Every structure is written in C-alpha cells, then in structure tokens.
Amino acid sequence: MTEVSNTEGGPRNALAVPAVRTPMTPLRRAFLRNAPGYMFLMPWLLGFFLLTLGPALASLYLSFTRYDLLTPPVWTGLNNYDYAFNSDRRLGNAMRVTFTYVLWSVPLKLAVALGLAIILDKSVRGVSFYRATFYLPSLLGASVAIAVLWRQIFGVDGLVNTLLLLTTGWQGPSWVTHPKYSLITLIVLAIWQFGSPMIIFLAGLRQVPQDLYEAASMDGAGAWRQFYKITLPMLAPVVFFNLVFQTIEAFKAFTQAYIVSGGQGGPIDSTLFYSLYLYNEAFANLRMGYASALAWILLVIIGFFTAIAFASSKYWVHYEDEGR
Amino acid sequence: MSKGMNRRQFGAIMGGATALSLFGSLGARAQDEALRLIWWGNPDRDRRTNEVVALFTEQMGRNVIPETYGWGDYWQKLATQAAGGSLPDLIQMDYRFIFEYARRGQLAALDPFIGQQLELDDFDANQLASGAVDGSIYGISMGANSHSHIYKKEVLAAAGGTMPDHTTWTDEDFMALGMQIKDQLPSGMYFTQNMGYVEPRLESFVRQRGKGLYTEEGAVGFELQDLKDFFGYWKMMQDEGLTPPADVQALDATGRMEEGMIVSGKSLFGFIHSNQLVANQNLVTEELEMVMVPGQQGGVPGQYLKPSMLMSMAQSSTKKEAAAELMNFFITNHDANDILQIERGVTGDASVAARLLEKLTATEKKIVDYLAVVADHVSPLPPPPPQNAGEVDRAMRPAWDVIAFGGVSVDEGATRYYDEINSILSRI
Numbered sequence: 001m002t003e004v005s006n007t008e009g010g011p012r013n014a015l016a017v018p019a020v021r022t023p024m025t026p027l028r029r030a031f032l033r034n035a036p037g038y039m040f041l042m043p044w045l046l047g048f049f050l051l052t053l054g055p056a057l058a059s060l061y062l063s064f065t066r067y068d069l070l071t072p073p074v075w076t077g078l079n080n081y082d083y084a085f086n087s088d089r090r091l092g093n094a095m096r097v098t099f100t101y102v103l104w105s106v107p108l109k110l111a112v113a114l115g116l117a118i119i120l121d122k123s124v125r126g127v128s129f130y131r132a133t134f135y136l137p138s139l140l141g142a143s144v145a146i147a148v149l150w151r152q153i154f155g156v157d158g159l160v161n162t163l164l165l166l167t168t169g170w171q172g173p174s175w176v177t178h179p180k181y182s183l184i185t186l187i188v189l190a191i192w193q194f195g196s197p198m199i200i201f202l203a204g205l206r207q208v209p210q211d212l213y214e215a216a217s218m219d220g221a222g223a224w225r226q227f228y229k230i231t232l233p234m235l236a237p238v239v240f241f242n243l244v245f246q247t248i249e250a251f252k253a254f255t256q257a258y259i260v261s262g263g264q265g266g267p268i269d270s271t272l273f274y275s276l277y278l279y280n281e282a283f284a285n286l287r288m289g290y291a292s293a294l295a296w297i298l299l300v301i302i303g304f305f306t307a308i309a310f311a312s313s314k315y316w317v318h319y320e321d322e323g324r
Numbered sequence: 325m326s327k328g329m330n331r332r333q334f335g336a337i338m339g340g341a342t343a344l345s346l347f348g349s350l351g352a353r354a355q356d357e358a359l360r361l362i363w364w365g366n367p368d369r370d371r372r373t374n375e376v377v378a379l380f381t382e383q384m385g386r387n388v389i390p391e392t393y394g395w396g397d398y399w400q401k402l403a404t405q406a407a408g409g410s411l412p413d414l415i416q417m418d419y420r421f422i423f424e425y426a427r428r429g430q431l432a433a434l435d436p437f438i439g440q441q442l443e444l445d446d447f448d449a450n451q452l453a454s455g456a457v458d459g460s461i462y463g464i465s466m467g468a469n470s471h472s473h474i475y476k477k478e479v480l481a482a483a484g485g486t487m488p489d490h491t492t493w494t495d496e497d498f499m500a501l502g503m504q505i506k507d508q509l510p511s512g513m514y515f516t517q518n519m520g521y522v523e524p525r526l527e528s529f530v531r532q533r534g535k536g537l538y539t540e541e542g543a544v545g546f547e548l549q550d551l552k553d554f555f556g557y558w559k560m561m562q563d564e565g566l567t568p569p570a571d572v573q574a575l576d577a578t579g580r581m582e583e584g585m586i587v588s589g590k591s592l593f594g595f596i597h598s599n600q601l602v603a604n605q606n607l608v609t610e611e612l613e614m615v616m617v618p619g620q621q622g623g624v625p626g627q628y629l630k631p632s633m634l635m636s637m638a639q640s641s642t643k644k645e646a647a648a649e650l651m652n653f654f655i656t657n658h659d660a661n662d663i664l665q666i667e668r669g670v671t672g673d674a675s676v677a678a679r680l681l682e683k684l685t686a687t688e689k690k691i692v693d694y695l696a697v698v699a700d701h702v703s704p705l706p707p708p709p710p711q712n713a714g715e716v717d718r719a720m721r722p723a724w725d726v727i728a729f730g731g732v733s734v735d736e737g738a739t740r741y742y743d744e745i746n747s748i749l750s751r752i
Contacts, residue, residue: 039338069407070428156572157588177574179729262578263396264718267571267725283400285715 063293068286080293091294093269094277097183101273102250105190110242113194117201118231131202138195147189147259151176154185154260176260179270186271189256197242204238205231236317244309251302254279274298358387359643359650360412362405363633364398366581368603369667376660380653386646396579399714406430411638413647417463419454419631423708426457432637432644433460434651441648443656444673451672454631454705463634464655467669469599470627470698471524471617475592476610483508483592490615491701495557498618502566509592516593517576517585518567520558521724523717525595525617529554531703532623542710544745552738555727559734567591570728577721582607598691598698599632599669605687612687614694616701625701632669670695715748 022028038045063080067073084091120131140146153159156174164172175181208231216226232239257265257273264280265272278298282291363373370392377388391412393401399421405411411430425431438444438461444452447464455463480487483505488497502515509515519525527537529550536545561567568590576584586594587607596604598614605612617627635654637647653660661676666688671677684692723741726732732740 069403070425070430155575173569174571174575177577178571179725179731264577264721267574267577268722268729268731283403284718285712286403 059292059295062289063296065289067288067292069288070286073289076289080290081297083290084293084297090269090272090277094265094272094274097265097270097272098251098253098274100183101187101190101253102247105187106243106246106250108187109191109194109246110197110239112191113197113242114201114235114239116194117198117205118227120198121202121205131199135195135199138193141189141193141195142255144255144259147256150185150189150256151260151262177267179267182261182266182270186253186256186260189260190250190253197246200238200242201235204235208234233318237319240309240313240317244306247305247309248302251298251305358389359414359646360389360391361414361650362391362393362398362402362412363416364395365392366394366600366603368606372664372667375663376654379660379663380650383659384649384653386650388650394580409640411640413638413641413643414650415636415638416466417634417636419634420709420713422455422463422634422636423457424711425636426462430639431462432639432641433462434464434637434648435460437644437648437651441645442652446656446674446676448672448674451631455634455636457708463631463636464651465631465634465669465672466655467599467632467666467671468629468695469597469632469669470629470695470702471528472596472598472601472614472694472698473617474586474594474596474601474604474612474614476586476608477613478610479510479513479592480505487613487615491697493616493618494621494623495618496621499557499561499564499566502561503564506564506566513589514568514585514591515566516561517591517595518558518562518570518573518728519595520555520562520728521721522595523720524597526551526554526720527706528617528626529620530626531628531706532620532626534624536706538707538709538713540707543749544742548738548742551742552735555724555738555741556734558724559727562728570725570730573728574725586612597632598694599667601691602665602667602685602687614690616698625703627698628702628705629695629699630705666691710749712748712751716745719744719748 062073064075064077065073066076066079116134120127120134137146154175155161155177156172158176160175161172164170173181175185212230212234213226216230221229252275253273254275257271257276258279260266261271261276263276265276274294275298278291278294281287281294361373361377363369365373373392374390377390381387389412402411402415406425415431417425417431422431434442434455442464444464451465451468452461454465455461475487485501485505488501498516506515523537530536530546533546533550535547535550539545558567562570562573567573568585572590573585575588581587581600581603584594584604585591586604594604595617601612601614619626635651637644637651641647654664655671656673656676658676658679661671661673661680662683665680665684670692671680681692720741723737723744726740727734727737731737
C-alpha cells in the first residue's frame, strides 16, 4: 500500500510543510492549529496589553516619581507612598467617605434587589413590564445626565424639597450641598440602580428547584423559614457574585460623586470619593506620580476585600456540583 | 477536507479589515490645515468667540477648530493636552497660570511676531507688559478688568436702601446697609452672597491693609490675624442672616455662573470680575449695577487693574505664523471686536477701544465707566502668584465651609487654613 506522506507527491493540505525544514511535532501542529484563533484574539490582546496592562505598569513606575505632566518624571522612590500613609489628611477623609459608601450602599442595594426579585418572580400578568421598569434605572444610572438631574432634584429648590413643602410644609435643607446629607443622596442614587443585580437574582431564583419548597411547606415551614433555609443557601453563588461585583464597582465610583458634588468632593470633603480625590490630585494639582500611587493603593484595597470574599466563600457558598 | 477557513481566506479577511481601518485616518488629514483655539467661557462668550472664528475663516480662508470648557475643567484639560504634546495653537491664558506654563516651556515667545503678524502699535504699553515673563512676552492681554460688586438696582430701591458712595464705603457700611434692608428683601433672597471662600475678595481685603496674597518670593503675604478677621466678618454676616445659609451657598461650588447666587435669585449683592457683568446681565432679568469692593477703615486702595485673560500660543504649534494672524485678528481686527466687544475686558488696543466706545450697549458702558472710576483708586499689580497658588485657591472653599457649617470656630478654621496654605506652598 502506498504510504501517504508529506513529501514528494503526497496529498497536500493547508498544513503541509516541507519535511526537510522542521518536523511536524505535536507542539508545532498544535500551534498551527491554534494560530488562526490567536489571530482573531489579536485585537483584544493588543488592546489588553497596549491599553490596560501597559499603562498599568507605566503608572506603577510613575507612582515612584514626581510627575506634573508638563516636565519629565523625576524619581523620588517611596515618597508618594510615605506621604499617603503618614501625612495626607485628605486621603483619610477620602477613605472614610468611600468605605462608608461601600458599606452602606452595597448591602442595601443587594437587599432591595433580592427582595424585589422574589416579589417579581411570579408569572403574574404584566410582570415583565415591572421587571423592565425596575431595570431601567441601572441602565441610565451611572450616566452624567442622571447625576446632573440628581443634583437638581436634591437641591434646595429641587423636587424633593418641593414635595416636602407641599405635603408637610417643612422647608428642607439643600440635601446635596449639606455635609451631613450629601453622601446619603449618593447612597440613595446607588441603591436606586438595583436593577442589574435584581435581574441576576431573578435568574438565580429560577434555578432553585420547586420541589424543595413543596417538601418544606409539607413539613410545615412558613414563608420566612423557607426563604432563610432554602432560597438564601441555594442563591449563595449568585449573592457571592453580586457582592464581589458590586463592591468593586462601589469602590471605583466616580461619575456620580464628580457631578453631584460639583467636582470638588462636596462641602468639606463629605463626598470626596477616593477616585474623585485621585482625579483632582492628578489633573487639578498636577501630581501625577502621587495619583498613580493612590491608584495602586486602591487596587491593593479592592484586591484585599475581593480576596476576603473569596476566602470566606468556602464557608457559605455551595455550588450544586459539590458534595455536602 | 479543509478545517474551516484556509490561509487564503483568512488573509483576504485580514487584508480587508486593515484596508477598512485606513479610511478612518482619511478624515484626520483634512484637519491638518486648521488652527485650534481653546478658551474658557460662559454661554455669551462662547457665542461671540464662535462668531469671530467664523468671520476669520470667511475673511482669511483658514479653518479654525474651537474648543471651550468651563473654568472648573479648563486647566485639567489643558494639562492633559500639554502632556500629550497636543496643545491647541492658541490658548486663552490666565495671569495666574501664564508663569507656570511659560517657565515650563509650553508657550511660545511672541516677540518675533510683534510688529509683524501682531500689529500692536496702538496697544497700551502697560497692558502689553502684563503678559511678560522673564523679559519676553508670552501672552497678549485681551482686556483689563478689576474686582467689583454687583447688585440688583430695583430690588435695592424697593427694599428701601440707598447705595452710599462706592469709592469710599467700608465693610461696616456694607453690613449696616444689609441690616437695614434685610427684612424687606423678597422671600428667598438674601442681602449678599457669602464671600468667605472667594479668594479675590480676600486679596482685596489684605491689600487694603497694605499686604498682598503672596510676596515676591512666593511666600504667604498676609498674617494669620488678617485671615481671622476676614473669616470672622463673613461668619458674622452669615449669622446675621445677611448671606444664604451654608448649605444653600454651597450650591455655587461648581463655579458655573448659572448656579451662582445672583443668577439663581438668592442674593442681592454678588462678587464678580468687571468683565463678567455682561454675561451675568444676560442671565438675569433685573438690571445690575456695578460698584467697587468695600474698603476698610483706615485702609489703602485694595483693587488693581489686571489682565482679565491673555491670548498665548503653544510652543508645540506647527503653524505659529498662522496662529499669530488669528491672534492679531482677535485683538486688532475691527469687525471681530465689534462682535467680542468688551465681554473679555476693555481691550488695550486704543483704536479698537475708541471705536467700541460708540457702539457699546448700556451694560458695557457701565463697565467702561466703572474701570475709569476704579483707575483712580487702584494700587499696583501684585507679583505673579507662585506655583501651587491654584491649589491654595481650591483649598479655600472647604476651609471656609467647615467654619460656615459650624464645624469649627473662626479662629480654629483660620489657623487650619493658614497652616494648610504654608504646607501647600512648601510642597513641591
């Protein structure tokens, strides 16, 4: 029987190579098979390396320099980090404001999202209209337009105060520019955007087998007990995902703070979010090196909390395909 | 037997995609010939500048791409562009920042163009000198202005108040006037905006005491006691109900004219730079009058005539001669100045100023008359502010707000801000 080979007259295909050059090892064959895949990935890979990883590493370098954008960077070693940890009073304010925002807005947002997901998890007529309407704010919420509106609504002559005046006759303060209340308006804005975690919770609720509920109610468990013992544990992976995702987003919040506070972090730094402080240090005070250091500190903080979430997930998140 | 796409098809697709992406750069080519101009402004100034730009294109045949931002965003934008080497050809500059940018090599020296593209024979020598840094001219003054107070004429009259002689009135007279009429003001309107965080007002205040914001060497030019007196006065004004409460006053922190206390109807008196009268009047229905800043008992004149803004050229510009022509158009061309008038200040070009005087609206005449009066009551231009002066200015608002919201006493707040100024100035 004639042997089929790659050389002299054998059948040709796109992957044929002259045998004298390089042998068709399994590695080479795998590479050639995957080459088109990498070519298709190339745009994304280029974007990742050139637009994400590259600038991130550049900012790591810059965090050890003094750089004011108009003259070349000057190496200063750990000066920026030293200033951040030991001398920067406003950074303390920014951390306090950001942590308060995260610790209040994320749990409340998830609680509202879960509550509404359970209520809307029925096949009542018109329920899809309600789902769409509740989802709408989270589509628009992070936009500049909504933030501008929010500032108006909570201003001294805004909608909220007008309604209060009409119903109770009480003239409210300017919520948005009062140091005690300004952060609350931003937390409310965050909670108002519960739509996207709600949709994810709805999807998760669909996965919970109905026979568990039937069995439970036959054993005499009330609605609250069913929620606590069945729904929550079964939803744990979804809760975990939403928790991590929303926490990271909350730490990075910028647009709302910038617009609602007018760009300076609200009266007396009461809305000085970390990213807003970073932005002002970089572009208003032209301290790019220090801002880069702040950015990496934020990365470490977010990474730390994400790591805690993952480590603790072993104890309360159970996936279907595990034992236990 | 091919597994999906073969090399030829793949190559064809990649080639097509690359060719398509080239079309994107074609648009960019056409813009190479156009000049770029950037300025900060307000709706009125933007309209006028855009008209002048259109006129320039019509008369001189060269495209100009305009860019404008509010004051709050302008310097960030400029810094980013400077870092990227993509500063526009013509830049509207401020007296405070021109030294920083010029000394860092970002601006082109204009001396080679003076007498050539820049026809400045008629230009006032003092105003021209105000754009000089280390011996060369880096910016041409677009107009002179000075600090001022504005108020709503009819509202004051309806409340039963009369304006004392504004060339000699003092802080005490100001407060007395307020106390007299504060209960007769329309609901929701207060006597004056609070000026405890307005750095130019502080500047007038300390200059009236013979000092200044900064010394020639770039250190703080006034004492802690001056700051305590200043904050103390405005805290008292707030406590007496003559200024809006702290949270309402904080609404103008964005720096936008539309959110200021005068325009939103919350105060009778306001603080502006004289050239802003036109823009303010366009946003307000009541007629505005302009008067000098109140002085102090036993004080010296605190105001000065300063360049409201300067026109500069980027060192990185590749079309410097054309840019100089555009700059000249703005400063000396009669048709252009008929549009710009004195919204940016009273121009230093004598022939333009003379021609404009006949065409001024009533509001603009007020500015010219005001500057004529002020010119008799001024002291010399202060030295250029040091680096980080912008940060000191920005830090004044939160420093004042802590006092205004009752977080700290006036003494404590003043001490904190004074220390902060020193630490900002010493920080490189």
